[in-house]
Each structure stands twice: as structure tokens, then as C-alpha cells.
Amino acid sequence: MTPHRSVETLRWVGDQNGHLVIIDQTRLPTQVVEIELRDVEAVWEAIRSLRVRGAPAIGIAAAYGVVLGLQESGEDEADVWARLDAVTAWLATSRPTAVNLCWALQRLQEVALGHRGQGPASLRAALLTAARALHEEDRDICRAIGRHGGPLLADGSGVLTHCNAGGLATADYGTALAVIFAAHEAGRHLQVYVDETRPLLQGARLTVWELQQRGIDVTLICDSTAAQVMRERRVQAVITGADRIAANGDVANKIGTYQVALAAAAHELPFYVAAPTSTFDLSLASGEQIPIEQRDPAEITHGFGRQIAPEGTAVYNPAFDVTPARLIRAIVCEKGVIQPVTQASIAQCLNPSSATS
8 A cells, every 4th residue: 555644734732821733724735834823813814714724624723722712811710701702702703604613612612611610720721621632533533434435436436526625624534535545445446536626726736635645546627627527437426525514415515516516416426425423504404594605806816816807807706505415415424324315314313312202
């Protein structure tokens, strides 16, 4: 097996007075640069600017951001709790679509409530322990997604993926790429086609880089080439990650995912989604209720600092789109493979006892 380079997207250094270190993903693939985040403002900026990105990874980063935010809160308990509320509310504004962000912040708030009255030092230590636990849980979850999803990809098949749902988007191993990695490690040869993923080129910059580190055959294509490689039967399956999944199975993922799913349906190819259970938002009945982040028009008009459109050009730049459940063959999570993708099958997988009661 080809040796591969380990991707450590983010790591905490020190105790509750320590700091967060991340790979600056805006510098990839030409430079692998780690940067230190020493306050909550730096974490917010890193999430917003996509220095750290991917639903699970930004949830973990936000959890560590809470720890950083409380380093400045002093020893007055009332001030500490006011600071906790302010920090979590502010971090939640960094990116609105990925539900893992708010899920992680809610987890830390629940831990904090369990330590009310025990003093600021105890609270800070407990929050760091909780953030580290989220980090470790995500590693295990990614591996489980790979184990469940790997058998879906046959030896010798072509697989298309969109955006980046690998180790860079998680604590380790990835979600959609975890399925590909697991199949590869089981000895199955895959030819992976990667959409460039405009306008920020996460597919070209990040996914191709990760697959090359693992020694997996990868071919980069323009976003507009996806339907053509399907028509030519170069691809036998499509798999992507997700940023939020509604109760009925509608999936929000990087812009362009919906049209890939439509093309897959037109060519009768299975379209799979891989995501942890924390990405499900059962409070939303359908994808129509998922908030869609709007990004800076300059990402399109001045891509990577170079002007490519006339001054004054009107721009519509949503970061995500929603793929309806009817186009999704199966959703792979750490609990197994959800198929068919319906509200009932999702409820049964996520909470079997309540679904059958």
C-alpha cells in the first residue's frame, strides 16, 4: 500500500490556557502552513474566511474557540457566564448553514450548565475536556462512516465527488472521502473524478491534494464536465459530504451539488451522501428551511485576487444548495447506511427506540 501523509486539520496545544493550531486551508495545495489561533476573534475569522472549513471541522474549531473566549473572562462567576453566552452567540454567526457549528456550541453550553457554581477554573477545564472529546469522537465517527460506506464502491469503478469532505473537513479521515479511503484500504482500485468546485476550488485545491497523499488515482475536471464523464460511463457512483440534512433527507452541501445529483439521476447513477449524525437537523422538516449562506461577490468577480468580471457586475453567490432526498440513493453515517432516504428511515437509524414506540 502506498504510504500516505497524515492530515491533522487542527490541534489544541497546552491546557485551558493553551491555543488552537490549524492548517490554513487557503494556502493549499502549494503550501502546507499551520497558524496559531490564540483568541476567539481569530477562530471566528478562520471559520468565516475558510482557513478551517467543513462542517465537522468548524464545529470542533468553534468548541475550542469557546475555550479561548473564556481565557479572557476573569474570575468573577457572573462575568464568566456573561462571556460564555456572548462567545457562543458570536461564534454561531461565523457560518450559518453547517449545523455542526451550533451543535458543538450547544454541547459545550450543556457541559457548562453541569458545572455551574463550581468556579471559573473548573468551568474552563471542563469546557476544554468537552472540546477534546468532540475532537476525538469525530475521529471515531469518520472511521465508522468509512467502514459502513466502503462496500458501496465496487472494485474498478469510477467515483465522482464534489467539494472537499476529507480529513481537511473533519478531525481525521473525512466523510465522503472516508468511504473512498476505506474502499482503497480494502484493496479495491478506484478512479476518482473531482469537480474543481467553483468559485473557491476546494475540489482542485484540497480534495485532489488529499487523494494524492493517499496514493489514490485522481483526475480533476471542471464543474461543467461532470455530466459528460457520466455520459461517457467513466463514473459509476457519486458521493459527497453534507453541511446540514433536514428530517426528510434533503441535503445542503456546497453549491453545485444539486446539479451533480440531477446529472446522476439522468444517467441512472447512484448518488450517495456521507455525513455524521450531528449533521442532521431534525427540527427542519425539509431543505426549504435550511438557511443558505451568501458569500462575498468578490469571490466570483475577483477570484483569488484577479479581476475576471467588469466593474459593477451584479453577483449572486450562495455557498450551498439543497439536493432533495428523492435524488439520493443512500446516506452513510456512523450508525450505518440509510436507504431509502425517507423521514421514517432517518428517524429509525438515528433513534430506533423512538421510531418504533
